[in-house]
Amino acid sequence: MYPAYMEESKHKVEVTREKRLKETFPRITDEEKTPLLQQYHPDFIEEGMRELLAGPNKGDRTPNEMAELLEGNSRVDPDKVDLDKIDYDVDVLIIGCGGAGASAALLAQENGANVLLATKLRLGDANTVGAQAGTQAADRPNDSLTIHYLDTIGGGRFTNVPELVESLVKDAPSVIKWLEELGVCWDKNPDGTMHELSGGGASRLRLHSCRDYTGLEEMRVLRDEVKNRQIDYLEFSPAIELIMDNKGQIAGAILVNLETNELSLVRAKAVVMATGGMGRLHIQGFPTTNHYGATADGLVLAYRAGAELIFIDTMQYHPTGAAYPVQILGQLVTEKVRTLGAQLVNIDGDQFIMPLEPRDVVASAIIRECQGRHKGIETPTGEVGVWLDSPMIDIIRGEGTVARELPAMVRQFSRFNIDIAKEPMLVYPTLHYQNGGIKIDTDGATTVPGLFAAGEVEGGVHGKNRLIGNSTLDIFVFGRRAGRAAAQYANKVKLGSPTLDHVRRWQRELEQAGIAKLRPISPKLLPDYARQPYDYLTGYTREKLTIGQVKLA
């Protein structure tokens, strides 16, 4: 239920609906796009970013919150770790278990490797489960790999690494088939054709979905398969440092048991980093759609081991996070709502952007509408948003479409007495995705021998802006590639003697730059949401959270 004062604007949305149903808002031109992004996209706010002062990407700009952690101090004192006391000795260690980590584990095992999977929370606690809309693959007769390639690279502002985009679009149909053979239930028509939908920046209907629980369905199946294949796994055991050898190769990792703080050492011939993104850093104070563990840990570890990063100056703000009610502030309102026909509308009931532009464009247009043109709707807690006119969906596609296609969204809003089939949703951009990350090649190999990366933690595939449905594709394409390549690499590498000299060198570099004492300990592992004066894990004293921060749900 919306507060009474919003009724006037909500009424305008209803009144203008009939006119808008016949209205096609023009697509943005190349000439209009650049100034819109530069003026309103958070990536272009100068004071939000700074140059890195240490490491392989020294001099590159990245959000302040990320820079602090990338320049962070190790949790480990190298002189106090006995690297001869090995707890696990494996061919391939996978760090992180979302879609990418699980895929890598399965493929590494299939390729003969002895695999250990270590993850910070539970198997499958990852952004994958929150991915609602679908997975792209150009498999319809009027579609082609070329069109998927062009959509992806245009959405990425023509900055994507071409070879990675090629891998992405080429593997896509076989990924869909692989998932189906594992038992994923795709939405299909009775004749077996896939029920596919459009998406922002996609020029064909190419989204394969499982209601609006696509990522959940994919993850449930992969997690079950990891268990069926009896791959060893450790939950609540994040990596806090990589181990290298005297030849500069990756040689394993140090894990910590989050509940007991016990350290364990893994010797591994290859490591696949699949730790996901950084939404829980709340870049520029944005709320986020990301899961609890999205704290950029893998970026920090890989960076400290010498891996180059790419496009770390671009974050994705999903255009439609919930702006009301406050309990679900910033949580994802899937792009599928727009895909199915809902328009974005301001306080007067007018459209201001074509709803299926790429995400950076739509997010910027919403911010312009609220901050620049003051045509947003303010909530009782001081947030601002625009309407996402979901009732249009049933009008366009027939009664019952919302219930059938968007059960998660219906459920989420009905808890607060909002019927999205009858009433619009109030939305505002929310921190969603790390476009860049660890630089990889088409096998997921990073610039450090023996270190592979897959999924949101890597960068280059999506350039400076990812399209809908290309993330739940990326995790499987590059998870599979990295798992396979890591197993093959492990089969032939000869490890030297293990060392943490890279950590010593890192600490020296921080001290030489005069920043060691100024920076926090990283990886961060978990966000600081608890309102408590002392953190036993880091020894850092924190200010108490205000109510305003608590609402970062």
Place this chain on the structure above:
Amino acid sequence: MAEQVQMIDIYIMGKHYQVPEGLTILTALEYCGYRMIRGCGCRAGFCGACATVYNFKNDPQLRYDLACQKTVEQDMYLTQIPFFPAAKALYNLEELKPDGEQVLALYPDLEKCFGCNTCTKTCPQDLEVMWFMSDALRGDIREVANKSFDCVMCGLCAARCPQGLVPYNYALLCRRLYGHYLAPASKHLEDRIAEIEAGKFDAEIEELKRMDESELRRRYAQREIEPAY
């Protein structure tokens, strides 16, 4: 337009706290100083990590929900649910048959369901758990897949089942059987995979990979957009 925040009384494992009105159970725990390790995942109602039970000071009836989605109310008694063990059969999907006998062979305990409906009453997703249990007993794999599709596998049904059954794992098996064996085949997908393997798109992709940015921009701007509906 920010309103004055009202404080309400809640009890976490019996201990009294005051928290601002409008928090979820999860953010209320954090407001009171609890640093979550277990019992917290996607924070958006999809992962099932934060399944919780609660009741009220003067009302012992247990209620069930996801801590990240449920708003706290005056006099609520809260707790964190510990890890709850649940049986999961190990299987090779390729070697199974998509029928009820198969489900019973892997999960013979399924027959112990006596239809008390506790699972349905417990489900925070409001799924008809008991009905899909009975579909499973009848071997209607498709209906189990359909009715259980929105399951977040939070485990509350298993935690409360008086017979110790694990409905969410039976449902997962049925959905995988449906996806693998029973869903109608997608010929256009097979065709496209064959085309890719035959190298049909290789030359075009090579051309795009080598194309300069201005030409790519031109091609992008000129691409034909298929109507969304």
